[in-house]
Amino acid sequence: MLQQNMESDSEEVDQMESRLVHLCAFVILANDFPFHHFEDDAIKDLTEFLNPNLVMPPSNVLEAYVSDLYTKEKDKLKQQLATIPNKISLTFELWESCTTDTYICLTAHFVDADWKLNSKLLNFYLVFPPTGVYMCEKMVELLNDWGIEKKIFSLTLDDSSENNVLQQQLKTQLGLENGLLCDGEFFHAHCFARILKLIVEEGCKLVSGAVYKIRQSIMFVRRSKSQKENFKECIEKVGGIDSSVRLHLDMTTRVYSAYLMLESAVKYRRVFESLHLYDDNYELCPSSEEWEKVEKICAFLLPFSETANMINGATHRTSNLYFLQVWKVQCVLIDSLGDEDKDIKRMAERMLTKFEKYWEEYSVVLALGAVLDPRIKLSTLAYCYSKLDASTCERKLQQVKSKLYMLFDKYSSKSTSSGVQRTIQDQSSSVPLQNKLKSLSQGLFDVSFFFFLNWQFSFLNLFNLIAFLLTCEI
Amino acid sequence: MHQRQLVTETGKSQLDVYFDEANLDFHCYEDMDVLQWWKRNNNRFPDLSILACDLLSVPITTVASDFEFCMGSRVFNKYKDRLLSKNVETRMCTRTWLHNFVSNGNLCNLNVNLYDFIVLIATFQFNYYPPQLWHVDGADDNDEDDDDDDFEETMNKVDGDVQTEQASTDFDFEDDN
Numbered sequence: 001m002l003q004q005n006m007e008s009d010s011e012e013v014d015q016m017e018s019r020l021v022h023l024c025a026f027v028i029l030a031n032d033f034p035f036h037h038f039e040d041d042a043i044k045d046l047t048e049f050l051n052p053n054l055v056m057p058p059s060n061v062l063e064a065y066v067s068d069l070y071t072k073e074k075d076k077l078k079q080q081l082a083t084i085p086n087k088i089s090l091t092f093e094l095w096e097s098c099t100t101d102t103y104i105c106l107t108a109h110f111v112d113a114d115w116k117l118n119s120k121l122l123n124f125y126l127v128f129p130p131t132g133v134y135m136c137e138k139m140v141e142l143l144n145d146w147g148i149e150k151k152i153f154s155l156t157l158d159d160s161s162e163n164n165v166l167q168q169q170l171k172t173q174l175g176l177e178n179g180l181l182c183d184g185e186f187f188h189a190h191c192f193a194r195i196l197k198l199i200v201e202e203g204c205k206l207v208s209g210a211v212y213k214i215r216q217s218i219m220f221v222r223r224s225k226s227q228k229e230n231f232k233e234c235i236e237k238v239g240g241i242d243s244s245v246r247l248h249l250d251m252t253t254r255v256y257s258a259y260l261m262l263e264s265a266v267k268y269r270r271v272f273e274s275l276h277l278y279d280d281n282y283e284l285c286p287s288s289e290e291w292e293k294v295e296k297i298c299a300f301l302l303p304f305s306e307t308a309n310m311i312n313g314a315t316h317r318t319s320n321l322y323f324l325q326v327w328k329v330q331c332v333l334i335d336s337l338g339d340e341d342k343d344i345k346r347m348a349e350r351m352l353t354k355f356e357k358y359w360e361e362y363s364v365v366l367a368l369g370a371v372l373d374p375r376i377k378l379s380t381l382a383y384c385y386s387k388l389d390a391s392t393c394e395r396k397l398q399q400v401k402s403k404l405y406m407l408f409d410k411y412s413s414k415s416t417s418s419g420v421q422r423t424i425q426d427q428s429s430s431v432p433l434q435n436k437l438k439s440l441s442q443g444l445f446d447v448s449f450f451f452f453l454n455w456q457f458s459f460l461n462l463f464n465l466i467a468f469l470l471t472c473e474i
Numbered sequence: 475m476h477q478r479q480l481v482t483e484t485g486k487s488q489l490d491v492y493f494d495e496a497n498l499d500f501h502c503y504e505d506m507d508v509l510q511w512w513k514r515n516n517n518r519f520p521d522l523s524i525l526a527c528d529l530l531s532v533p534i535t536t537v538a539s540d541f542e543f544c545m546g547s548r549v550f551n552k553y554k555d556r557l558l559s560k561n562v563e564t565r566m567c568t569r570t571w572l573h574n575f576v577s578n579g580n581l582c583n584l585n586v587n588l589y590d591f592i593v594l595i596a597t598f599q600f601n602y603y604p605p606q607l608w609h610v611d612g613a614d615d616n617d618e619d620d621d622d623d624d625f626e627e628t629m630n631k632v633d634g635d636v637q638t639e640q641a642s643t644d645f646d647f648e649d650d651n
Contacts, residue, residue: 029569070564073571087528091536103562111527115513119533121570124563153528156536186532193535311535318530320508326534365532372526373508375498407529408489412521 021057025065035059077120078146086111087153102130106142117318122146132165140173150179156189181410186365195358196308199351203301204258206347210290211258214265217272218247220282234275241271259305263298300344303332319369326366327384330355367400488522
């Protein structure tokens with residue numbers, strides 16, 4: 001009897017122990033604490049106070065536990081990657097540590113057995129030297145380790161000379177092993193966030209003088225408690241200011257921080273101006289021309305910032321949504337070419353050059369994703385293309401179609417090469433499309449498009465929607 | 475009803491059939507998850523749905539937005555020299571993988587907040603004492619004596635009445651034998 005009690009209790013003790021280690025490890029992982037977190041004096045005091053008899057697991061136990069977890073989860077993920085019928089898209093990033101070590105951050109994106117889009121971090125790997133050739137070697141090694149070297153669909157990465165070398169070499173390498181579709185035509189994807197970043201930077205450059213002054217102004221206001229009080233007084237004096245908006249300072253590491261800074265400062269324009277009159281020490285207030293310019297630029301950059309938010313915040317981050325977003329960016333840029341302000345016009349021209357370089361190379365993959373959205377298909381695509389340039393619309397559509405048939409050919413088990421030819425020539429499916437285009441060109445605004453736009457901008461307020469529809473229609 | 479239509483009977487390729495069908499209305503399917511649509515229509519477009527999955531999973535940006543990735547920058551500021559490269563990978567990967575997993579039943583996922591954890595420690599049975607394993611490792615020299623005491627108590631405790639509060643404080647070692 002006693003013996004039995006002993007056994008069951010010690011079992012229970014073991015269970016509680018392992019549960020404690022498990023939870024400690026999770027706390028460490030979730031909060032990114034060091035492994036010796038629970039050996040910290042303050043934490044020790046706390047746990048002792050809560051439970052004087054409890055001794056927390058030491059760091060080496062936790063480290064071993066996490067390492068064990070890693071191995072188990074890695075095997076699980078490997079298994080999953082091996083069993084899915086779909087291909088895998090990769091994103092490739094480089095992270096730099098304070099000690100200037102470079103790490104490869106490799107992420108896999110794939111549709112799992114539940115038909116849900118999954119993103120899993122595969123590797124976070126120290127690489128030295130970070131040259132294209134060496135990174136390619138490493139990448140092949142990593143992909144082989146995961147056993148997915150024949151399952152890669154695309155690789156998304158930033159544009160840099162090393163990355164381009166990597167991308168090309170990897171394409172050749174994987175191609176040699178027959179691991180790529182259509183000789184890797186769809187292998188390389190560009191990073192759109194980078195294009196957005198370049199565009200926003202270009203916009204901020206135009207008002208660099210004002211950006212400097214605004215930064216100094218915010219720093220001036222934040223410098224001391226009395227300055228903050230002064231600023232608050234000014235807010236009350238001026239009145240009608242929504243003081244819930246925080247003044248942002250820009251950070252070099254954040255992509256849109258300069259824009260956020262300008263946007264927040266513009267809201268306090270009158271306060272800064274009144275502070276300028278009231279406080280002699282405050283010298284760097286932007287002039288009224290500068291303020292106006294900043295306001296204009298902010299209004300211009302708003303859709304880009306929204307696009308960036310959408311890309312980051314979308315619930316289903318499937319590529320069908322991206323086409324419309326990218327298309328919207330292009331619409332705004334093209335509209336801005338006719339802006340009466342010369343500076344904005346010139347800026348839009350420069351931005352459009354950057355944008356078009358991207359669009360040329362990547363639009364097809366995006367368009368293919370859009371076509372496979374049963375709400376978009378070819379008809380909406382045709383509408384989007386015709387809005388941009390009616391003369392090239394048909395050619396672009398045909399290009400997308402032929403690419404899709406070419407790809408589908410690889411996927412369909414029964415089809416023959418002649419089948420592809422036949423289907424491209426088959427015009428029957430594009431007749432309703434032409435009708436639709438005709439009606440659109442006559443200025444009839446399809447109701448479904450209204451809903452489509454409504455859906456697309458559901459995250460904007462109504463005003464923005466109307467404003468955009470207006471610019472779109474003109 | 476159109477879901478039951480068989481592709482083979484029409485003599486057209488799956489792609490043709492797909493294009494021939496009318497678009498879904500944006501208003502009605504505003505928040506649709508496209509992948510789920512392809513899942514539902516998988517029997518009609520077995521090949522095309524695989525192609526769709528592959529194309530739809532192409533990412534537009536390398537900038538990872540999931541909050542767990544924000545940690546990247548922190549790792550590099552906080553632990554710059556102290557973590558071996560292998561260690562960083564273990565941490566980063568395990569963290570992101572577990573975020574999506576709920577492991578065996580009642581063991582919670584990664585979103586353990588500190589408060590819950592403290593409650594757990596506090597309610598952790600007073601009757602259970604530090605495991606043998608940790609003593610063997612002996613990571614902390616200062617605590618070694620205490621640990622030994624705890625250990626003996628543990629052995630004693632096993633027989634004690636775990637339900638009474640007194641058990642943790644008024645236990646008599648001799649009773650066991």
